[in-house]
Amino acid sequence: MSILLIAEHNNKELRPFTLNAITAASQIDSDVHALLIGNNCSEVAKALSEIPLVKKVIQAEASHYENFLPENFAPLVVKASENYSHVVSSANTFGKNLMPRIAALLDTSQVSDIIKVISPDTFIRPIYAGNAFATVKSNDTKKCITIRPTSFEPCETSGGSATVEKMDAADEVTVSKFIKREEVKSDRPELGTARVVISGGRGMQSGDNFKLITDIADKLNAAIGASRAAVDAGYISNEHQVGQTGKVVVPDLYIAVGISGAIQHLAGMKESKIIVAINKDGEAPIFSVADYGLEADLFEALPQFLEELNKLNTIQK
Amino acid sequence: MKILVAVKRVIDYNVQIRVKEDGTGVVTDNVKMSTNPPDDNAIEEAVKIKEAGKATEIVAVTIGEEKAQETVRKALAVGADRGIHVKIDGIIEPLAVAKILQKIVDKEKPDLVFMGKQAIDDDCNQTGQMLSALLNWPQATFASKIDIKDNKLEIIREIDEGLETIEVNVPAVVTCDLRLNEPRYASLPNIMKAKKKPIDELSAADLGVDAAPRVQQIKVEEPPKRKAGIKVSSVAELVQKLKNEAKVI
Numbered sequence A: 001m002s003i004l005l006i007a008e009h010n011n012k013e014l015r016p017f018t019l020n021a022i023t024a025a026s027q028i029d030s031d032v033h034a035l036l037i038g039n040n041c042s043e044v045a046k047a048l049s050e051i052p053l054v055k056k057v058i059q060a061e062a063s064h065y066e067n068f069l070p071e072n073f074a075p076l077v078v079k080a081s082e083n084y085s086h087v088v089s090s091a092n093t094f095g096k097n098l099m100p101r102i103a104a105l106l107d108t109s110q111v112s113d114i115i116k117v118i119s120p121d122t123f124i125r126p127i128y129a130g131n132a133f134a135t136v137k138s139n140d141t142k143k144c145i146t147i148r149p150t151s152f153e154p155c156e157t158s159g160g161s162a163t164v165e166k167m168d169a170a171d172e173v174t175v176s177k178f179i180k181r182e183e184v185k186s187d188r189p190e191l192g193t194a195r196v197v198i199s200g201g202r203g204m205q206s207g208d209n210f211k212l213i214t215d216i217a218d219k220l221n222a223a224i225g226a227s228r229a230a231v232d233a234g235y236i237s238n239e240h241q242v243g244q245t246g247k248v249v250v251p252d253l254y255i256a257v258g259i260s261g262a263i264q265h266l267a268g269m270k271e272s273k274i275i276v277a278i279n280k281d282g283e284a285p286i287f288s289v290a291d292y293g294l295e296a297d298l299f300e301a302l303p304q305f306l307e308e309l310n311k312l313n314t315i316q317k
Numbered sequence B: 001m002k003i004l005v006a007v008k009r010v011i012d013y014n015v016q017i018r019v020k021e022d023g024t025g026v027v028t029d030n031v032k033m034s035t036n037p038p039d040d041n042a043i044e045e046a047v048k049i050k051e052a053g054k055a056t057e058i059v060a061v062t063i064g065e066e067k068a069q070e071t072v073r074k075a076l077a078v079g080a081d082r083g084i085h086v087k088i089d090g091i092i093e094p095l096a097v098a099k100i101l102q103k104i105v106d107k108e109k110p111d112l113v114f115m116g117k118q119a120i121d122d123d124c125n126q127t128g129q130m131l132s133a134l135l136n137w138p139q140a141t142f143a144s145k146i147d148i149k150d151n152k153l154e155i156i157r158e159i160d161e162g163l164e165t166i167e168v169n170v171p172a173v174v175t176c177d178l179r180l181n182e183p184r185y186a187s188l189p190n191i192m193k194a195k196k197k198p199i200d201e202l203s204a205a206d207l208g209v210d211a212a213p214r215v216q217q218i219k220v221e222e223p224p225k226r227k228a229g230i231k232v233s234s235v236a237e238l239v240q241k242l243k244n245e246a247k248v249i
């Protein structure tokens, strides 16, 4: 048994969840090989080769791999997967977009978004927005698995010395074309890996009011999240959405402000270690998952919260 | 242009699901069922394209038990022209759905297939990508904007980093995000009219597809419950608890 792990990166560096995916892969079998597909991505190959859990790096480069188009990636992964029992990647938008295309070409029924490895063919995955956990056994000879990154720790990144093997690129497929990516650059920690997350919902009433949240995020070195309602209303951009159809976060501290706590939102945050809810409606369902609930008007509570944090005079790192 | 839209019948998103005591699944008896939410966006988008004069026919297809037909009927009531119901009982996996849809595409020859990005019951997020692989078509997943340009689509997709714009050739498979549009409600006259629209009934065997599950569901259980928390009476108390009790700030 050997595992082919598809690395997610931006041609310059690894995306952080690749490290969590490597941990998950290594729990299936210790023979983990990382497949790196990109363009001018030697730095990434080097980073992968230094990961102790990675036994070999396979690198394929071509200009048509620059933007991760699944139509170009999938045939190459299928070719590379010949001698592997499992193909693994993380279940973020990169893996969600790519893996099913590979699975269909391999005639494999994919297992999505696993949170636990029971054995090389048996896994636990959440269904119904995390309101049930299913234990499933894959009967396909070659298995395609995506992992929920927040359910696995990131692996060590130094001390390894795997060989880097080059693989020929597959022919370019031209049915789809990348045009542009609008990435919102920020100095804040990434939502998926932040130790503290503070999220705003429809109760924030406007994008400008998110300033109340940003100030606290600065103080706590927190990432900023949002409910779908806040994104739909245009208060904040889509990459901040937490939930069933957004991102899953498992920080040490999650602060939900003006969020009612719909099951689709809870799906993305209820595994957080400590949950705080600030809501003026004492009956809001968010209180049922909150370790500390504060029934208050957020426009009064948030400035006070900042003031109290300032009093503590500790900047969190 | 002809558009095929795949719609799935699922437990309504407002229902708090219950896990069966015997661990075989979740309770579905006497539970409200609806169209999978992003599939409503898929239908809506197809109807808007037709209203703009850029599509000639919309075919709604569902795969599932007898009652799944309601889902097709609802699609017809908001503007689909005809329906297809592939009857199957029990669990059906995305790969099997994709294979069935592939056969239907071979027969119907649509220019576009619209689907939801994710079914809210199995949360798989696979079927559209699988179908486009089987058809060897381009895929545009998690679409929050679709522009038709000659024989291409320009799509804005929601990704973890923000937004991405891609262009795909037609024919293509598009999976829709909830932010793509605002699905309309069916009017009473349209619901009446939909009753007269035709729905073809087929079986997986008719299409020559083996739909048997490859992934065995061993058990379904409730996730661990969080222990009940407390209400604090002031911001000062909250901060004190976070610092001294939870030790997270």
Ligand SMILES: Cc1cc2nc3c(=O)[nH]c(=O)nc-3n(C[C@H](O)[C@H](O)[C@H](O)COP(=O)(O)OP(=O)(O)OC[C@H]3O[C@@H](n4cnc5c(N)ncnc54)[C@H](O)[C@@H]3O)c2cc1C
Pocket (backbone or CB within 6 Å): A200, A201, A202, A203, A204, A226, A227, A228, A229, A230, A241, A242, A243, A244, A245, A246, A247, A257, A258, A259, A260, A261, A262, A263, A264, A265, A268, A278, A279, A280, A281, A284, A296, A297, A298, A299, B013, B037, B038, B120, B178
């Ligand atoms: C298929 C599907 C997928 C979905 N996916 C997601 C998802 O991924 N993530 C997600 O978040 N949602 C998702 N949703 C939407 C979800 O069902 C809810 O509609 C949404 O989470 C509600 O957002 P909200 O809590 O901000 O808004 P609301 O439910 O409107 O709640 C606003 C809250 O703010 C409080 N409030 C208002 N003013 C104040 C004030 N001044 N001070 C204090 N409190 C105040 C109110 O008491 C209320 O509780 C999905 C829905 C569907 C159908």
Ligand SMILES: Nc1ncnc2c1ncn2[C@@H]1O[C@H](COP(=O)(O)O)[C@@H](O)[C@H]1O
Pocket (backbone or CB within 6 Å): B006, B007, B008, B009, B036, B038, B039, B061, B062, B063, B064, B092, B094, B097, B114, B115, B116, B117, B118, B119, B120, B122, B123, B124, B125, B126, B127, B128
């Ligand atoms: N049984 C089904 N019948 C019709 N469409 C389906 C079915 N299952 C999945 N789909 C389509 O595939 C999308 C993604 O589903 P999934 O891959 O299961 O998350 C759904 O939003 C539907 O558009």
